[in-house]
Amino acid sequence: MKYTEFEIISQYFHRDKKKYFNEIKGIGDDSALIKIPKNDILAISTDTLVEGTHFLKSISPTDLAYKTIAVNLSDLAAMGANPKWITLSITMPKSDSLWLQKFSNSFFKTLNKYNMRLIGGDTNCGPLSITLSVYGLIKKKTTLLRSNANIGDLIYVTGTLGESAAGLFLLKKKIFIKNSSIRNHLIKKHLNPIPRICEGRALGKIANAAIDISDGLVSDLGHILKSSQCGANINLNTLPISNILINNFQRKYCLDWALHAGEDYELCFTIPKKNIKKLNVIKKNFSVDFTCIGYITPIEHGFNLFRNKNKILFKKKGFNHFD
Numbered sequence: 001m002k003y004t005e006f007e008i009i010s011q012y013f014h015r016d017k018k019k020y021f022n023e024i025k026g027i028g029d030d031s032a033l034i035k036i037p038k039n040d041i042l043a044i045s046t047d048t049l050v051e052g053t054h055f056l057k058s059i060s061p062t063d064l065a066y067k068t069i070a071v072n073l074s075d076l077a078a079m080g081a082n083p084k085w086i087t088l089s090i091t092m093p094k095s096d097s098l099w100l101q102k103f104s105n106s107f108f109k110t111l112n113k114y115n116m117r118l119i120g121g122d123t124n125c126g127p128l129s130i131t132l133s134v135y136g137l138i139k140k141k142t143t144l145l146r147s148n149a150n151i152g153d154l155i156y157v158t159g160t161l162g163e164s165a166a167g168l169f170l171l172k173k174k175i176f177i178k179n180s181s182i183r184n185h186l187i188k189k190h191l192n193p194i195p196r197i198c199e200g201r202a203l204g205k206i207a208n209a210a211i212d213i214s215d216g217l218v219s220d221l222g223h224i225l226k227s228s229q230c231g232a233n234i235n236l237n238t239l240p241i242s243n244i245l246i247n248n249f250q251r252k253y254c255l256d257w258a259l260h261a262g263e264d265y266e267l268c269f270t271i272p273k274k275n276i277k278k279l280n281v282i283k284k285n286f287s288v289d290f291t292c293i294g295y296i297t298p299i300e301h302g303f304n305l306f307r308n309k310n311k312i313l314f315k316k317k318g319f320n321h322f323d
Helices: 005-013 061-079 097-113 163-171 180-191 197-203 217-228 243-248 251-261 273-283
Strands: 023-025 040-050 082-092 117-125 129-139 154-158 209-212 230-235 267-271 290-298 303-307 310-312
Touching: 040 061, 061 082, 061 097, 061 129, 061 180, 061 197, 061 209, 082 097, 082 197, 097 117, 154 273, 163 180, 163 243, 163 251, 180 243, 197 267, 209 217, 217 230, 217 251, 217 267, 217 303, 243 251, 267 273
Parallel strands: 082 117, 230 303
Antiparallel strands: 040 129, 082 129, 154 267, 154 290, 209 267, 230 290, 303 310
């Protein structure tokens, strides 16, 4: 069945007509109206995902809906924000009712999981692309910025690195694994990343700087170093690479994926040594690991990688939309 723009919105995306937390007006007018609570800061992030650049043509609408939200929420997590609202602009080559039903069902299921509200957006005809804007709230004095790292801070990452890249290579058939459970695990890590929302909010009280790992650890940590005017020493021996990767692929590939491939959507953050005890207390509330991989140095020392105390030469590459 072919739908008009407004029929698509009405049929698939205007599901909950009740007003929620500080919502004056949601879907149904020229703009959404939101009242920001006193002592809160509004965090806003916008991201566009384009078929062939950010996701494969073969991706299911269910996985696509989840991932578009998850990768945007990862940006809020890196700021220590609590997600509240979202807008969706979707461009499609045609109004496919079955695709729209699967996409919208997954979209609202994910919104419900993170207690979020769709408050507006747009639909267009053209090559498949999706633009989301996410809005979250942060209590004052708990905001995480890239520019707040200090010399002597310890550098941590959440979770493990590199599995998303392996999952993408499996989908592209550039690598092969016989074990179906391992294969499915790695593909799921790529298609269904977990935004570290709760971890980011907890870290807002004790960390100095943070960023989510979307373009690769080296590239994203580099943004912190540039913004904070600092250097860093990273110990590759402590890099959190899962046993699944280590047991199934050559070490050099695992290391390259962990350092440069991106789309893990884990958090990389810096924390003063005086807050390590507080971090150890926080860690007990989460199932994900927090791994120290190095420390912040003066800018003149540069960005260095070490393995077995030997300095490793590397290129500061990462994902680039215009490569």
